[in-house]
Amino acid sequence: MSHSRQVLALLSSVALTTGLLAGCGGGNSNDNGSPSASPSGSSGSSAGASPSASASTEPKEKVKLSLLVDNSQDSVNIAKALTEAFQAQNPNITFETETRPGGSEGDNFVKTRLSTGDMNDIFFYNSGSLMQALNPEQNLLDLTNEPFQERVVDSFKPTVTSNGKIYGVPYTSTIGGGWLYNKKIYADLGLSVPKTWAELMANNDKIKAAGITPIVGTYKDTWTSQLIVLADYFNVQAQDPNFAADYTANKAKYATTPAALRSFQKLEETVGYYNKDFLATTYDAGLRMLAEGKGAHYPMLTFAIPAIVQNNPDQIGDIGFFAQPGDSPDKNGLTVWMPGAAYIYKNTQHPEEAKKFLAFIASAEGMAVVAKVSTPSGPFVIKGAAIPDNVPQVVKDMLPYFDQPGMTAPALEFVSPVKGPSLEQITVEVGSGKRKAESAAELYDQDVKKQAQQLGLEGW
Amino acid sequence: MSKVFRRIYTYKFLLPAAIVYFVIFIVPTAMSFFFSLTRWTLSDWDFIGLQNFITFFQEPSLSIGFKNTFIYAVVTCSLKVVGGLLLGVLLTSKLRTKSYLRSVVFFPTLVSTIAVGIAFSMMMHPTTGLINTTLARLGIEGPDWLGDTSIALLSVAFVDVWKGIGFATVIYIAGILSIPEEYYEALQIDGGNGWNKFWNIVVPLSRPATNSVIILAFIGGLRSFDLIWAMTKGGPGFATDVIASIIYKQYQGGFYGLATAGNVILFVFVAALAFPLSRYLSRQEVDL
Numbered sequence: 001m002s003h004s005r006q007v008l009a010l011l012s013s014v015a016l017t018t019g020l021l022a023g024c025g026g027g028n029s030n031d032n033g034s035p036s037a038s039p040s041g042s043s044g045s046s047a048g049a050s051p052s053a054s055a056s057t058e059p060k061e062k063v064k065l066s067l068l069v070d071n072s073q074d075s076v077n078i079a080k081a082l083t084e085a086f087q088a089q090n091p092n093i094t095f096e097t098e099t100r101p102g103g104s105e106g107d108n109f110v111k112t113r114l115s116t117g118d119m120n121d122i123f124f125y126n127s128g129s130l131m132q133a134l135n136p137e138q139n140l141l142d143l144t145n146e147p148f149q150e151r152v153v154d155s156f157k158p159t160v161t162s163n164g165k166i167y168g169v170p171y172t173s174t175i176g177g178g179w180l181y182n183k184k185i186y187a188d189l190g191l192s193v194p195k196t197w198a199e200l201m202a203n204n205d206k207i208k209a210a211g212i213t214p215i216v217g218t219y220k221d222t223w224t225s226q227l228i229v230l231a232d233y234f235n236v237q238a239q240d241p242n243f244a245a246d247y248t249a250n251k252a253k254y255a256t257t258p259a260a261l262r263s264f265q266k267l268e269e270t271v272g273y274y275n276k277d278f279l280a281t282t283y284d285a286g287l288r289m290l291a292e293g294k295g296a297h298y299p300m301l302t303f304a305i306p307a308i309v310q311n312n313p314d315q316i317g318d319i320g321f322f323a324q325p326g327d328s329p330d331k332n333g334l335t336v337w338m339p340g341a342a343y344i345y346k347n348t349q350h351p352e353e354a355k356k357f358l359a360f361i362a363s364a365e366g367m368a369v370v371a372k373v374s375t376p377s378g379p380f381v382i383k384g385a386a387i388p389d390n391v392p393q394v395v396k397d398m399l400p401y402f403d404q405p406g407m408t409a410p411a412l413e414f415v416s417p418v419k420g421p422s423l424e425q426i427t428v429e430v431g432s433g434k435r436k437a438e439s440a441a442e443l444y445d446q447d448v449k450k451q452a453q454q455l456g457l458e459g460w
Numbered sequence: 461m462s463k464v465f466r467r468i469y470t471y472k473f474l475l476p477a478a479i480v481y482f483v484i485f486i487v488p489t490a491m492s493f494f495f496s497l498t499r500w501t502l503s504d505w506d507f508i509g510l511q512n513f514i515t516f517f518q519e520p521s522l523s524i525g526f527k528n529t530f531i532y533a534v535v536t537c538s539l540k541v542v543g544g545l546l547l548g549v550l551l552t553s554k555l556r557t558k559s560y561l562r563s564v565v566f567f568p569t570l571v572s573t574i575a576v577g578i579a580f581s582m583m584m585h586p587t588t589g590l591i592n593t594t595l596a597r598l599g600i601e602g603p604d605w606l607g608d609t610s611i612a613l614l615s616v617a618f619v620d621v622w623k624g625i626g627f628a629t630v631i632y633i634a635g636i637l638s639i640p641e642e643y644y645e646a647l648q649i650d651g652g653n654g655w656n657k658f659w660n661i662v663v664p665l666s667r668p669a670t671n672s673v674i675i676l677a678f679i680g681g682l683r684s685f686d687l688i689w690a691m692t693k694g695g696p697g698f699a700t701d702v703i704a705s706i707i708y709k710q711y712q713g714g715f716y717g718l719a720t721a722g723n724v725i726l727f728v729f730v731a732a733l734a735f736p737l738s739r740y741l742s743r744q745e746v747d748l
Binding site: 279280407422432443 | 501589712
């Protein structure tokens with residue numbers, strides 16, 4: 001008997017140890033399947049640029065700037081194009097580009113670097129509420145009085161402003177949040193682009209009657225379930241202009257503000273219009289369904305366009321876009337996601353060179369470089385930077401909203417730092433018919449409280 | 461004198477292990493007790509008393525989390541005990557392919573949990589997954605294994621059992637093989653049949669193995685996280701949230717103090733269930 005005890009003790013301790021090791025390794029493999037950060041080599045130091053190119057000025061000291069970007073293919077391409085174009089003009093400045101994970105893993109990455117004093121000279125990061133969480137005054141270089149800020153469109157500036165100081169410049173185009181739709185299905189069924197929510201639901205009924213999935217749901221990637229609620233913010237602020245300020249000050253709630261509660265109600269009304277396996281469908285599969293005409297609508301951000309261009313190049317012409325309609329036809333505007341920004345680390349060794357690079361980014365020339373490598377998902381927020389004529393029709397569908405004053409509004413996360421982390425789980429419950437809109441709004445109001453307290457906001 | 465010296469002498473050998481244990485286990489644990497009372501970021505902290513615990517207990521998904529954690533631990537643990545025992549008996553019997561089958565049963569234990577989770581979530585896809593397409597060929601319409609909130613947790617628990625049962629079986633094989641031959645001989649003399657052999661000899665005398673499997677599987681079930689996260693991320697909605705996944709989501713949201721408080725709660729919860737269970741089982745073993 002005692003012999004068997006020993007064997008068991010040995011086996012148990014092996015089990016516990018392996019359990020420990022497995023526990024350590026497991027945590028990493030989460031989140032959108034984003035691969036872990038790996039420093040990519042310095043982006044081609046342009047050996048070709050001969051010294052004679054800078055003959056006009058006296059020989060300058062060689063400077064190496066380090067740049068941190070997220071590891072999505074789009075960002076890496078943009079960073080590469082911008083640094084190469086800049087180096088061609090400034091041969092004395094070279095770059096070392098490093099990548100980091102995206103999503104909340106990336107948020108922690110950036111925060112850790114900043115608080116350990118290990119940040120790169122320049123980094124690309126989100127604007128809006130995520131930027132506010134970086135403690136900008138302590139960590140970022142103040143760019144308020146730089147001449148290049150004059151070229152930045154005013155509507156962008158609040159999203160990179162903290163306590164009246166501006167800290168960043170946009171490095172890519174705006175993103176629209178609304179409904180991508182399949183124009184072929186619309187043409188076949190004789191439908192027109194809806195101007196009110198009721199018209200949209202009527203279209204959904206007709207599409208359903210024709211045996212086609214009206215709305216593509218991709219709740220396997222839970223973040224996609226939030227779109228109907230978040231893209232409704234134009235309609236919220238059109239009815240209740242003070243909502244963002246009151247919400248930040250804990251004076252307005254989703255559950256008690258009718259205009260805001262309506263966002264959750266709209267989501268609830270879409271229950272039953274989704275593809276049958278929407279809980280197991282991924283974002284990529286959803287884009288394919290839309291492009292191939294297996295689904296008529298997909299509530300999504302226009303940053304999905306480059307992916308459709310890449311995966312279904314022949315069908316991109318069939319895709320259109322409209323803003324999420326409200327209840328009145330004359331207030332039909334677009335909720336806009338602002339681009340991410342380039343920031344300079346406060347303790348950089350080379351502030352002048354870094355500013356020079358940001359000045360290049362924030363110019364029509366810089367944006368033209370970006371447009372060449374990355375299909376714009378909307379207009380740029382740099383004055384004089386036009387989007388190229390050859391963009392797909394779906395991007396052009398967005399432009400009319402920008403042409404009229406007051407027909408666009410930034411999404412709530414750009415005008416208020418308060419955003420709860422559980423919204424995507426709550427919207428999954430609403431979209432799958434497990435929770436009512438009213439109860440979801442109350443639950444979300446509780447959820448945001450934690451965020452406000454962590455940020456130390458007044459009144460919570 | 462020499463007695464005291466001998467005692468110190470043995471303690472010296474403990475020292476390296478004790479230092480490692482102290483630095484990487486005791487110190488962080490003590491620190492986490494402190495930081496659970498603060499709202500902290502990587503650069504500074506505010507002392508806020510028990511506020512984190514209050515907030516954590518108000519977390520709407522928490523009651524689901526406690527319930528799910530308990531169900532998950534009980535289901536996986538009991539299936540591993542029953543299945544492990546039966547497989548253990550089978551694999552100690554006079555089978556010709558015994559050693560081959562032993563490796564087959566143990567194999568899932570060696571595969572990465574995340575890989576298992578991803579593979580099974582693809583097989584459990586409601587329309588294109590292997591399981592439901594096979595069922596469809598037999599004329600059965602399979603459920604949405606991971607999407608239907610009433611069975612999602614059980615689907616994940618099933619995968620956990622599939623992966624973990626090999627280990628339980630190995631423990632049982634060791635336990636059964638250590639039962640002395642004399643008992644079987646006595647049974648033969650008394651004229652017992654196969655059922656008597658199983659019920660009156662194997663089950664009671666592999667009790668130490670059973671206890672090890674129960675403790676390991678139960679604690680493993682209580683703090684289970686990786687498989688659930690790989691398969692459902694606690695969803696749909698909050699339907700398969702366990703305490704560990706709730707804590708992880710707080711951490712992801714940047715609420716470090718809250719996540720620390722959650723870990724302290726998980727620590728107390730596991731300890732409160734595991735210690736009495738372990739004492740009860742070991743007392744039973746002595747009684748035998």
